[in-house]
Structures are given as structure tokens and as C-alpha cells.
Amino acid sequence: MATCILPTIFEVSEYSDSCTPNSLPEVDTGTDSDFYDTDLETEEIANYGQKDNDKDKDSTPRAEDIYICKNVYLESCRVDYKKDWCKQEIVPQTRIVDSLASKTINLQYRSLGASHMTPLAKSLQNNMRVERLILDGCDIQAEGMQYLAEGLADNVTVQFLNLANNNLRYEGAKWVAYLLLKNKIIKHVILSGNKFGDDTAKFIGGIIEVNNSVTYLDLSHNEFREKGGQIIGAALGENYRLDTLRLGWNGLRNQGAVAIGQSLQYNDTLKVLDVNMNGFGYGGSLALKISLKENTTLRELDVSNNSINWKGAHLISQGLHDNTGLEILRIGKNSLTTTGCMDLVEAISHENSSLKLLDLQSVSVTDETELLAAAISSQREFRIQHGGVVTCPDTLGIREDKEPNHMAKLMKFIKSSMIRPLELLRDFDKTTKNSVSEDEFVKRMVKVGVPLHKFQMRELAREVCGQNGTDDVDYKKLSDAVTDQILRSRESVYKERDEKRRLKAYNESILGSGLPALDIASKGHGRRTASDASPLLTNREGSLSDSQSITMTSFPLILDSLLVGKLATDEGIDMVDSSKSTAKLLLSRPLGDVSKKEKKKKKIKRKKRPLEHPEGGTCVEVYS
Template sequence: MSSMKLSKLEQMTTSTESSYEECNYLESSKNIGQHENEDNLNQISNGDMCLGYLPLSSSSVFRHPYYSYPGVVNPGIVEALLQPEPRIIYSDDGQELYLALCKKMGLSPISIFYKKLLEEHVNLKYYGVSPMSFLPIAISLKNNKYVKTLDLTDNWISTDGCFHLGDMLIENITLQELNLSGCRIGPVGARQLFAGLQINRSLRKIDLTKNCLEDVGVTSLAKAIVKGSDITDINLCYNELTSQSLLTLVEAFETYNKLTHLDLSWNSFLSPNAIFSLCAKLSENKELQELNLSWTAISGLRVGKAIKNLLTNPNIKSLNLSNNKLSSVEIKHIAKGLEDNKGLKVLDISNNPLTPKDAFILLICLKDRKVKVQKLFLDNVFVTIEFLVLRQEILSLKYRQNAIITWGGLITKFVPTVGDMREIVLKRADAICSKSKKKVVDIVLIILEMFKANKEPIDVKQFTRTLRINGIYMDEGLLDELCNAFTGPPGTGKTIDLVNLVDYLKRLWPDRQLPPTPPIKIDKPTENVKKNRKTK
């Protein structure tokens, strides 16, 4: 029996194709021949041990004194080679997923972002997020059910970061507000960000201030609006936009015109036709509540008509037209639009080149109970006392008790005291003659000499010629004013009345007189001459 058992063991050790079942069989037969094996091993005297007995040993059944190591336990090689890697399921909040991604990418986790994943607002304003960190941020927000507002103000986002954020917006169903102010994504980043925006159904507000979008970036946004994006609040402030962007948005509003807030400030819209088209389309929007067109350099009659057309929309609540070039031409149409509008609450028209009359025209509209404006901002617009009196009267009305009306400064009615033009002209002429570099001449004495020779009204040309002969050169404007101040009698043409002129000169400078002329000497006749006369 032992020889048969040894033959079987030799076959098992020499054969390379032994099956797993045969090994189990041998292992089960250990207990049967345990005592026989002990007897055979005790009979070995030379210290050698047959290798055939080794496979029979097991830590759980039998351990030979010369074989002191336990049996090798499977470390998981079979599972690693033959079975798929078990899938890790992360929670919907994204916290564990965020940490795992940061560890895999070798990034330092943003602790505040990790904590805020369980709250509604995530604020990473001015945080300086690295470009590589936007991948784990975006992936952890895909299935998040808590975060509703994500603020990334002034974190410069690369094109790759815009791609990941756009991919996140496709799957996220919770995020309602995205603030990218100052992120400078540019036109290329805008195309990546807005690629799947039409699929998102939760995002309602997006702030794109200072992102250098230009007209190309607005085109990408307009395409998303046309395809069905549900965004209602858009801020495109400070993006180097031109009138072409307005026309692009007008085309998009042909399909989707449900914006509630639109900010286009700090851009340059020089085309009045584009402004007119935009206002015409927004006047049809029954959801619009606020429009900001400040710092856009708009002006002209066409713009005034456009704003009047916009005010036909009864749902608009706030209109900002500050820091533009609006003047009296546009104010007339705006005032007329206010009379027809029944919903506008805030009108900001500060820092425009308005006159006190323009401010008074806008203020007088508030006396009408139908006009609902409660805040009228006219900062840096100068007004008169009549404006302040009317303002106080309006604020005393019951329906204007909580109204706010601002103004820039007060212009009082100042009546200038105009001096005697005759004195002004003569003093000017005297100053020119007394400070002449060529020859100092006293014009008063020359005029007195002219009057002494001829007291009749003198022609202006002759008067000018006489002055030049005496070395006095006056410009035509001063001569005209002198002629107007001392005009000759009617019917004498363009002349100067020397009588009035000399009379005023004597009263103005009484100390200036012609030197006395010496009397004529008459020789007295001698006695001989007298005798001759008598004899004659």
C-alpha cells in the first residue's frame, strides 16, 4: 500500500499537467495515512527526507519537524489577474471624489471648496485657483445637489478650465448662478464654456464682466441662447463690445426673448440704429425688469426715440442711462416715454450733458400720479432754484413720500452788471496807445485836436486815417465798437459824433487838455505912425 502511495506521489510531482482536483484528493488522503507516514518517517536513519512527503504537509493538518514554514496563502493574485477592479462609488456631494482626484493629480486640495460642497454658496473670489485645479472642481460639481452659486471672480481661467466647466454645466442640475467676473476667458474660452449650455436647465444667472469676449464671444453666447438656454440674467459689462454684438443679440432674441436682466455697460455702441433695434426687441419682452446702458457713448435723436420705444414696455423696473452723451434732443423723447410708462421705478441719467431746463422737464413728469418712478438720479447735473422748489413740492405728495431725487449743483440767477461800453472802449484804446512799443501817443489829445479843427460828425475811414497819421493803429473790432458807442446822427452814414465823444472824454479824463495856444501879439503903433494917420 505504501509503495502504491509513493508511486502516486511521484507521478504528481513529475507531471506538470496535474489537475486541481487531484491535489484536493491527495490533501484529503493525508488524514487516512497519517499514522503510517509517521512510522515510515521514524525508520529513516540517515537524515534524508523523501521529497514526496512534502506536498502532504499542511499547517492545518500536519507540520513536519523539518518543514517549519506555514502554507502559502493566496495574496489576491487570482483576483487581480482574472477579476475586474472593483468600482469605487462616491457620494453625490463630491467631497470624497474631489480629494481622490487631487491625490491622483498631485494637487493640494482647496479646503474651503471641500467644506462648501455641502452648502449653497461656494466663494472662491480672488483665490488664485491654478489652471490644473479646475478639472477636479468641475468633476466634483457634476452630481452635486447642494451648490447653487459658484463665484470664481478674478481667477484667470484657461481654455482647458473653460472646457471642464462647460462639461460640468452639461450634467449639473443644481447650479443656478455662475460668477466669472474678471476671469478673462476670451473668445476661445467662451466657445468652450457655452458649447453645451443649451442642455443645462438649472443655470439662470451668469456674470461675464471683464472677460474680453469681444463680438466673437457674444456670438457663441447667442448660439447657446438660440438653441434653448434658460439663462435670464446676463452681465456683459466691460467686454470690448461694439454695435455688431447688439445686432447678434437681437437675432438671438428673435428665438428666445425672456431675459429679465441685461447689463451692457462699459462698451462702445456708436450705431444709433443698433440701439434702436435692441430697444425695439426688448420692448416686446414681457419678462424684462432691468437694463443697464451706462458708459456706452450713446447719443442722438435716434437713441431718444429708441428709449421712448423701450419705455412702452410696462414691465421694465430699472433703466440706467448714466455717463453717456444724452442732451436736450433725447430728453424730450425720454420725458414723453415716462408719461406713457406705468412700471418704471428707477431712472438713472446722471453725468450727462443736461441743462437745468432738461432736469426740470424730467422732474415735472413726477407730478403725474401715473408715473411710477420713485428714484430719479441726476448726479452732476446742475439745476436752478425752480428745480429745488418743484422737488420739495413733489416729495410732499403722498405717492412720492419715499422718492429719491438727486442733483449735481445749484445755478443761481446772477444778473451781471454790464459796464458803460463807452468807458470800456476808450480805456482799451488808451491802454493800446500808452503801451505801444513804437511810439507812445495820447489818443485823447489827438481827438481833441480833431474836434478843434472840425466839430461835425466825422466819417470812420477819415477818423481811422487821422489816427494812423499820428501813429495810432487799432484793430477793426475796436474801431467798430468805438463807432457803435458814439454813433453819429442818422442819415450821416457810418460816422462818429465828435461832440459826444469829446464830451465823454472830458468827463472821463478832466485833467487831459490841450496846451493853451499863445495869444496873437499886436504891435502898438508909434507916435510918428499916428501923426501920419492923422495927416492922411
């Protein structure tokens, strides 16, 4: 590896008009057709820079030798080929040679393989020009990711890294974690389409919790599913740097979807969350309802195509009713029905709502919903997108209050007017037969102001006295009818209460299956150890259990001192028996253990102070 030493500005000026990293010249990265170029180089390109090696070693260094590192790349191609005679010759890529002096290296869809990553990584190790590295669809695999991670670990200029569609899988995820735990410059990372599954979620979760420089992370088109979603959700609740997280097309469902939704309760920095094309369903909607009531920082949420029906829409609308920060909600391509759409629009009609776009793509709405959306648009900036207006509502999901019977309406009037049922008939009973005719019954009901039409009063009279075979309203039958109505009302109240109790228990079981329960006793008492780590991260299959922890042997030895030293104290990594090589990297605390003020203080150097253990006994060292 060549050592690059920056010269003075006067030494470089004769080779380049702009020599400082802050004022790098723009270089054309080529047309779209170049993305598919096989780049078979001529002998002249392959021997590029050979003359430079024959120059006097004491001569003035060239700009490409100092911070562009073209010769480092070309020399690495030759050295790696001579190292092993059976290896296929590494032909230098014109695109790489030319792009090392620009801000962007775009190698999209060039299928370089792992072999080309070694010279590229070496040339980037000390390169001071490249800020964007695009390796989408280059098939670098895990081996190439290892070379790239070692080369970029100490790079100080690359901020944008696109590693999409490179088949990295489990082993490649280890080296992604190594790179992003060590490099603090990279801010924008794309890892979509790399076949990351539940087993790799512990590496990705470690990145999300520990790394405090990445602001954009794209993990879409992977295979995290349920268990992976739990780990990523737990890590997201601890993250305080991400602005954008994309998790679309990952099969997140059940407990995984609930964990992602619940994490928004504790994350106060995320602005964009994209979880489209997953399986949030009822459980994920319930978690979003709770989170949207408390979260004030999220600006855009995409839950389109997530198997959310009218029940889920009603839950999300309850969260939106109290939310004041969300500006864009994409919830189209779900079976919301016209009822669910109306619930959503009604929820954002309050004056404190900040929603500017409601995307209901491919979902029909009624005239009433369209009219209410227009009224909101006249009051503030708001726009709705939907799949068209229908003349009648959907039968699925429609909620209609059951019309009370005539006796129920009569009982409601009796309670409000404080009149006994028999007093309705007493004034008309002149013969003491304890009964009145149907006409007299109706006349009395009209006189006292019972809120029924005359035909309804006659129907009520027939209901009361129809069984005795006469047209008169019998006092005893009226009294029995009132008693039956009271019993039915009580039964209905008990049934509704039991139904609410069952629904509450069901919802609590759903929410309890997502993120780990909060450990209130450990709040404010320093970093947690592995012994009191949350059950989600230590006991459940597929999470950071003892058999699946990230061990020091998974990474190069260069990372040992970093993890045991600086990261272990500054970034929240708990170490178990750091004297051994199998020390474990754990997601440190349960969610809710860090307040907003404590998160902001993480950047400040903290001093140790003794604190008495809450259960008494010896003191422990904590960070103040």
C-alpha cells in the same frame, strides 16, 4: 468619473444630520482673508481620503462619496497628475474639499488656472450640495471653461455661477454657450470682464434667445461695441425669461445702442436694464423714446454716463410721458443741462407715472425743477437726486420762443377780429390824403383794441412810414408791410415743415439701422428657416453669417442630438441641413414675430398641424 448613487435616508443619517438636497446644512465659506490664500497643502491634506480606497468595496458608502463627492475630487487630482508626468502636480485645495459639502464654493481671486478645473468639474458633476459657484478672478481661461462646462452640463443643483474676470475670450465664449444651452438649472450668471468682443456676440446672443432658465445675466466690462450690440439687441427682443441684464462698460454706440433700445419694444419680461458707461447718445435716446412708450414691464433703467445731451433728454422725456411702469431712472453724469432736467421732471409729473427715483447725479437743476419735484413728492412716492441747484439756467440747450414782431401781432389781431388793414385808418382820414398822422394811428389802434403798448404802436408806425420821409402813416406803405409780413410767415412755415421732414427722415434712418425690419408676411406661419432669417443675422459683417455661424464642430458631439432634436423644436433654433456636421445655430425670428400669448405657450407641448402656405402650393408643418 465616479458614479454617485443616492442611498436611503437611513444609510446616510449616521453620517450627516441632514441628507436631503432640499435641507442642506450651512457651512462657513471662510473670511475675506481666505480669498487671497495660496492654499499650499500639506501631505496630509493631499493624501486625504486615501484610506477610504483601502476599505472593503462592499462597505456602506460614506456621505461624501454619495452626493458630496470629496473623494471624487481628491482622486481626480491624483489621476490627472499621473496621466502626464510632465504636468505640474495638482495639489488639492482645502477650500474646495471643505466647500463641497456646503451650498457655496467661493474661490474668488485664487488664480487656480485651467489645471484645477478638471478635478473641480468632475467633483461637481454629481455633487448634490453646491448651489453657488464663485470663480471670480480665477484665471481659468478657455481651457478651464471647457472642463467646467463639461462637468456642469448635467449638474442639477448649481444655480449661481460667477465666471467674472477669467479671460475667456472667443474660445471660452463657445463653452459658455455650450453650458448654458445644455444646463437648464443655472439661473444667475456673471460673465463680466472676460474680453468678449463683437466676434463672440453670436454665442452670447444664442444664449439670450434660446436659454429659458437664466434670469440674471451680467455682461458688463466686455467689448461688444456696435456690431455686438446689434446681435444682443436682436436676441433680447426674442427672450422671455431674463429679469436683469447688465451691459455697462461695453462701448455700445450707434447701431448697437439703437438695437438695445429698440429691443425693449418687444421684450415683455425684462425688469432691470443696466447700460451705464456706454455711448447711447442721440440715437440710443431716440430708440428709448419709442420703447418707453410701449414697454410696461421694465422697472429700472440705468443710462448714466452715456453721452446724452439736452436733445436726448428731451426724447427720453417724451417716452416717459406715456410710460406707466418704470420706477427707477438713472440718467446722471450726462450733459443734460438744466433744460433737459426740467423736461424729464415735467414728463413724470402726470398722475399715471410710477417713477419713484430720478437719479441726476452730477447734473445741476434750477429752482423751478426742484420746486416741481417737491410738488410731485407731495402727491406720491418720489425722490430726486441731482448735483445741486443753480440760480440761472444753462445757455446750452435752452429753448426760448422767438418774440413775434409788432406787425406779426397786428396781423394776428386782424385775423381774429376779421378787420381789413385799411379799415384801421379810414375813419381818421378826413382829408382823403390816404395817410394819417402817427398820433391818429396810435389813437385808432387803441380804440379797436390792438394788443400792443402805445410805444410799440409808435415803433410800428415808424417801421411802416419811415422810408417816405414823413411822419404820416401811408396807406400804400401799410398795405406793402402787410404783404411782406404774410410772405415772411409763409416762408417760415415752409422752412419749419422742411426741417421737420428732414428730422423725421434722419430719425427713421437711425431706427432702421438698429434691429432688422419686421417680416409681416411670415407672422403666424411657424418657425422661420435660414433662407428667410433677418438680414441683421445673416448678411451683416460680424453677425451670424455663414462664415461665422456656430457649428456643431464647435461643441462636443454630445450636443448634436440635443441641438438637432429637443432644442430645435422646443427652444426656437433653426437648423440648416441637420444631416451635416456644419448645421448652423441661428437666432430664429425677426423681432415682433411672437406675441405675448405665444410666448406663454412655449412651455406647453405643441402639436403639429398642416397649414396652407400663404402664397399657395404645398402645405408646411407648423406648431399650433
